[in-house]
Amino acid sequence: SGALDVQAVRRDFPILAERVNGKPLIWLDNAATTHKPQSVIDRISYFYQHENSNIHRAAHELAARATDAYEAARDKVARFIGAGSSSEIIFVRGATEAINLVANTWGQQNIGAGDEIVVSQLEHHANIVPWQLLAQRVGAVIRVIPVDDSGQILLDEYRKLLNARTKLVAITQVSNALGTITPVETIVALAHAAGARVLVDGAQSVSHLRVNVRALDADFFVFSGHKVFAPTGIGVVYGKAALLEQMPPWQGGGNMIADVTFERTQYQPAPNKFEAGTGNIADAVGLGAAIDYVERIGLERIAHYEHDLLAYATHGLQRVPGLRLIGTAQHKASVLSFVLPGYRTEEIGAALNREGIAVRSGHHCAQPILRRFGLEATVRPSLAFYNTCEEVDALVAVVNRLAHGRR
Numbered sequence: 001s002g003a004l005d006v007q008a009v010r011r012d013f014p015i016l017a018e019r020v021n022g023k024p025l026i027w028l029d030n031a032a033t034t035h036k037p038q039s040v041i042d043r044i045s046y047f048y049q050h051e052n053s054n055i056h057r058a059a060h061e062l063a064a065r066a067t068d069a070y071e072a073a074r075d076k077v078a079r080f081i082g083a084g085s086s087s088e089i090i091f092v093r094g095a096t097e098a099i100n101l102v103a104n105t106w107g108q109q110n111i112g113a114g115d116e117i118v119v120s121q122l123e124h125h126a127n128i129v130p131w132q133l134l135a136q137r138v139g140a141v142i143r144v145i146p147v148d149d150s151g152q153i154l155l156d157e158y159r160k161l162l163n164a165r166t167k168l169v170a171i172t173q174v175s176n177a178l179g180t181i182t183p184v185e186t187i188v189a190l191a192h193a194a195g196a197r198v199l200v201d202g203a204q205s206v207s208h209l210r211v212n213v214r215a216l217d218a219d220f221f222v223f224s225g226h227k228v229f230a231p232t233g234i235g236v237v238y239g240k241a242a243l244l245e246q247m248p249p250w251q252g253g254g255n256m257i258a259d260v261t262f263e264r265t266q267y268q269p270a271p272n273k274f275e276a277g278t279g280n281i282a283d284a285v286g287l288g289a290a291i292d293y294v295e296r297i298g299l300e301r302i303a304h305y306e307h308d309l310l311a312y313a314t315h316g317l318q319r320v321p322g323l324r325l326i327g328t329a330q331h332k333a334s335v336l337s338f339v340l341p342g343y344r345t346e347e348i349g350a351a352l353n354r355e356g357i358a359v360r361s362g363h364h365c366a367q368p369i370l371r372r373f374g375l376e377a378t379v380r381p382s383l384a385f386y387n388t389c390e391e392v393d394a395l396v397a398v399v400n401r402l403a404h405g406r407r
């Protein structure tokens, strides 16, 4: 327990000492990707120096080391999100591949002509397009849960969308564009009452709040390693064991089979059934190290620190003359989205970059939700537990200067 020591945390992230345009780097693009602590960098390096091998196949010492490290990482992921068993954890490239996997396996098997897939207006394109592709293929229909003016899900409208044809609800836990924390537990319970399954997109949640997939009763839960201080190219599908068992594989190849003849193939049980070919072994191990790091600090402590930092940043930006903050839901995590009259979002991003401040300006791969607010783009500072009030002050100072007409 105790408060988070942000200066100690910052020393764990070597890139935070970087300078950009002669200024100390201020990284406020955490919703796009997060930085890696030294322990993760070291763990990957250790893997290549002492453990590197393909897994499962070869019977020699390094294969055993690599397999142990890879499976230990799977165990860490299972504990981290509260899965019942490590065999419910499938390693993929990231949240995008995770959702495509579920669409092409469970979706292909269980969703047919006239069936309905419910998504929310908040979704990232990664939680829209795979369902559209599936719907086009099988003749299903996409229905959309609207949000209110604060960017929060309208639960009454959601209830009205559910019916006997609803097969799946695909919902984000935290919006990458606005930061809204959605009421996933209620959304899951209502979906189940209607006989539908639920996929929860945790890409923006796992680094900010404690997730327990069993408490949520999510059928599927997906996230990307790189947004939780792990490397790129590694991500996770959690699926309930009973569902994974019934699902057909997606990609075929080595590692996922029990026996192959030219007439027929028998598959391994999950998770191997869904991990064809050589996976990203080293970065899975890196993900395990990132989870160790986050757990050492504690998600509860991180959430508490970020809650205060978000309130501080919200307050600072709200006082900038003319600034319009998009996404003002009561329950939010670490994302601020805004526009400033008289400036294109890229101009604001460029002005911030000149001061060493990294934010995203654009549509954040979530065009429908920005259009809900009549916009094509916003400036999006997004916070992590290594950010400070001083960094927020620097952000607000630049935006204030622009608002007062001083380019």
Ligand code: PMP
Pocket (backbone or CB within 6 Å): 031, 032, 093, 094, 095, 096, 097, 124, 126, 127, 172, 174, 175, 176, 201, 203, 204, 224, 226, 365
């Ligand atoms: N869902 C959400 C909510 C996201 O924020 C992102 C990444 N911006 C994704 C899915 C896709 O993640 P990735 O690009 O790592 O596959």
